[in-house]
Amino acid sequence: MSRWYKWFESNERLFWGLHTLGWLGLAIIYYIGSFLNDPRPIFLFIVLLNSLAGWVLTVPLRYVFQHSRQYSLVKMALTILAATYAVSLLWAVARNFHYWEIYKHGFRPEELIYYFHGTINAFVIIGCWAVLYFGIKNYQMLQKEKQNALTATTMAHQAHLKMLRYQLNPHFLFNTLNAISTLVLMKENKTAEKMVSRLSDFLRYSLDNDPIKKVPLGEEIKALRLYLEIEKVRFDDRLNVQWDVSEKCEQALVPSLLLQPIIENAIKHAISKMTGGGAIEISAKIFGHDLLLDVADNGPGAKIKNGQLKRENGVGLVNIRERLHSLYNRNFAFTIEHNQPQGVRVRIRIPYEVKERNDAE
The missing domain is CATH 3.30.565.10 (Histidine kinase-like ATPase, C-terminal domain)
Incomplete structure (x- = not known):
């Protein structure tokens, strides 16, 4: 138990671990929910490919969010929304590409608008990713502040005793x-x-x-x-x-x-x-x-x-x-x-x- 605790003490390891588990979990949930419609291995491959695309596209969001903390509150909120929507748009295109080019074997609609189908759904999922990211980050910062306050109190207490x-x-x-x-x-x-x-x-x-x-x-x-x-x-x-x-x-x-x-x-x-x-x-x-x-x-x-x-x-x-x-x-x-x-x-x-x-x- 202590080994796992030490492993997650690193912010880098914690991010990559939760990031990977989150997208893998989404793939499993999506596949189980649609298994009765198409149990073929090709569908599982598409689901995993979509999650991999989401895994790759959301990585830059982490660094955009970190950089946005330097901005004012309004500018930071606009940056987060814009970045989240841009990644959602790209992920929706990637999912539709996988669907039409791989799952449908190239049978695609003539209108390009179909490649942007499901953007709102993608925005909700990527938005949840962003909320979880900031929630965990803020929780870590709060715990660190509590730890710093506790350390300062302990040091003051020890100094008083000495x-x-x-x-x-x-x-x-x-x-x-x-x-x-x-x-x-x-x-x-x-x-x-x-x-x-x-x-x-x-x-x-x-x-x-x-x-x-x-x-x-x-x-x-x-x-x-x-x-x-x-x-x-x-x-x-x-x-x-x-x-x-x-x-x-x-x-x-x-x-x-x-x-x-x-x-x-x-x-x-x-x-x-x-x-x-x-x-x-x-x-x-x-x-x-x-x-x-x-x-x-x-x-x-x-x-x-x-x-x-x-x-x-x-x-x-x-x-x-x-x-x-x-x-x-x-x-x-x-x-x-x-x-x-x-x-x-x-x-x-x-x-x-x-x-x-x-x-x-």
Whole structure:
């Protein structure tokens, strides 16, 4: 099936294929309709000869019609009508010639007007050919315009996703480099060196993954562990991370670096505010056809209104909501609520998707 589809993708092949099938089909219909009147092979020969003449005479119409698109609407219509009538006239003469000279073995009428008999009938058939030609051509142009519009929309959508995804990098880099700078000023060079090494590994993962494509949650968790190792250099034992992710969830596809801004937000507004440190819980569960992701902290909490944090200049969480909307339209949930007994909990629901086998091949 795909081979035939590819064969017809070429306009040239499509034209010659449909052009030949159309005239062959007309010959078959005409012969079947007149078979009872004359079943002799000579009649079949005449029918095929007439179709061949129509096949040959209508080929130039294609190029006349293509050239006429450059004209104004009125001039184009007049050109199409004139060319169609001229070809109809020639085809009528050819059919009558075949009839009198071959079928009737030279027994012809004395008046030449008989050679133009059936011109109206020929004009109707050639007119149908012209209508089909323009119908198919306009349909192709419409499909091409739709495809171009879809391509443009897709490219704009991908560009938007890339912008949202890469917007996280300078935001994260600023915080990390600021921490490294602080360590250097405090002459904690070994700690700073360790942070630079972890940062290098994390950025390599970030740059190696296409922002448009989704990644397995297992790979995302590896990247999160790299990020948390960077933060653990800063907070040491003050940062406690608890994981609750089943093996089946690790196969689920998620947008790359989806949870990192949430964890960064929890560290900045919860862990860093607590003298004795705090904990972050990260969990992933499958419920029906959905993947449920939770990130919770036990920090001092925050003001939440209508499922949104009431903080100014926040980039990460707003960014996540826009990315989810771009990827899943309305088939997602992103809520922020108070954790119990204290802290903030972020919940995400997205469709449960796994990588198909042929995607990996």
